[in-house]
Amino acid sequence: MFDMTLTLDIDKPSEKKPVVVQTIILAAGLALLVLAPLFFYPVFLMKLLCFALFACAFNLLLGYTGLLSFGHAAFFGGAAYFTAHAVKEWGLPPELGILVGVAGAAFLGAIIGFLAIRRQGIYFAMITLALAQMFYFFCLQAEFTKGEDGIQSVPRGHLFGFIDLSQSTNMYYFVLGVFIIGVAIIWRIIHSPFGMILKSIRENETRAVSLGYSVRNYKLAAFVMSAALTGLAGGIKALVFQFATLTDVSWQMSGEVILMTLLGGIGTLIGPLFGAGLVVTLQNYLATSEFPVTIITGLVFMVCVLLFRRGIVGEFYNSRLGRKLGFEHRH
Template sequence: MTDITETIRAEKSRTALSVQAGFLIIGLLLLLLAPFFFYPIFLMKLLCFALFACAFNLLLGYTGLLSFGHATFFGGAAYFTAYTVKAWGVPPELGILIGVAGAALLGLVMGYLAIRRQGIYFAMITLALSQMFFFFCLQAEFTEGEDGIQSVPRGHLFGLIDLNNSTSMYYFVLAVFVIGMLLIWRFIHSPFGMILKSIRENENRAISLGYSVARYKLGAFVMSAALAGLAGALKSLVFQFATLTDVAWQMSGEVILMTLLGGIGTLIGPIFGAGLVVTLQNYLATSEFPVTIITGVVFMICVLIFRRGIVGEFYASWIGRKLGFVYRR
């Protein structure tokens, strides 16, 4: 009887993996064909913010830490990349690496100070440190104040591919997005990621098992900051500028909204949330409807009806369970 049960479970697991792999392949094909049907700049913005939301979800959804200061890493990397590419003339791939390294360093400093507290105190510390960085960017000479760093050259990728071509730039952004998602997937399915989930579920029990919770939290914080920086660095090349908007507290609130709308603790939920918010901003920007009010209404509807987020509710539904999706929040 036990052998039969194990066989059924193994068969269901294989079916679930096949279904999920099929969804991923279809999604990748759609992204490859998307620039032939949609405006490439809009698509690149969507990919950048989707990666940003997934990086934030790594901290909130899988570690249980709510940060109000993730705009620091997103905007900080945008400034670092924009300045080094424009002022120092470094190639775009090196500029992105500098931006990611800068964001990781900021994450190390901010995380070291913030993880000493929990709950709302942790969130408030990240917000305070983020505001300090905002005023630094406002006053620093290299950021050019309220004007921001403008006319950032995209350059040539590895000296060969002209990123001034929108199609080439799109596929570069898509490649980086896919790499970032693979890193996140590997991170959350590694032993390190399993320990983070245990800390999220019961921190005291993780401590009693002998894990250094502070170190794991700091590692997750730095990883999340680096990936958020990757998204910000890409954004600065896509739009060819870095401004105070990228480091403002509203940006931190926006990424929280994206993650909650899509579903925290799911791999693709933040992608759907970012797609929804960016699409609303894009298509309502020239209309008479205030974008913030429409976004707020959508958020209230999701809170009242989709408590787990759009993707989270699908995972928890009968159809989602039959397809093999699991929601553990």
């Protein structure tokens, strides 16, 4: 008993310091996001936040459940179409339009997930890709998506009836609020008992089955949650850029979110944020240059794979400084 008490008394002060440091880092990050429109173009920042939320939602499935989906563009682009149609054709306010997009993405996630989780590994990935391509061709032929032209001139409307989102500053802080809510939901999921079960499935699915967990149901639930949060990002994107096109549901979009997640570090909460920031920044600043964006992005990815096997944030978590600050990365 004496040894146990002594150990606990020694551990308490050492545990407080990392928590304080992490809280300070979080507060500094939020402050930077609030002040960012003073220094950067708001539309660029909104694009970054949309894709950062997209990457975090995808990471919930890949990093914490161990399921690699090649079809997440279906949920991102599908929600963009649903939100754009609801706001433009039905006249819904932006908050309800986004909820329509989230509900549509969750419905798609339930259908695709129900069919895909019956297989594992590369077979799971290929099924998600095939079903996502089927949805792509549906969007190409469907009347409400306007085919190759897409849904254009989507009105941003007024949030709650009185906040004019046509002003970039108002729209930015709305996107920031949705982004914070989305990331907070993901944080709560992965730190809940449900999230612990997802991690156990990722580490050893056979053992999770032997413990009595219905692994298939947990996988499906994680898939639907990831799809719904991806839909949240897609709905916001449709309002920010005021259009929804076939690019949003193409397989290249699924490849981009995988790239963002791997660059930042799978199995980390903030890793996809850094990965999305890196990719979006490269796309934005190289778009007007003579350098081919895809080649430069590929070179950056090759360098990160060779030097940062766990991703940028994942390597930091496993460094001496990261461990000293109380971060850990076990994936």
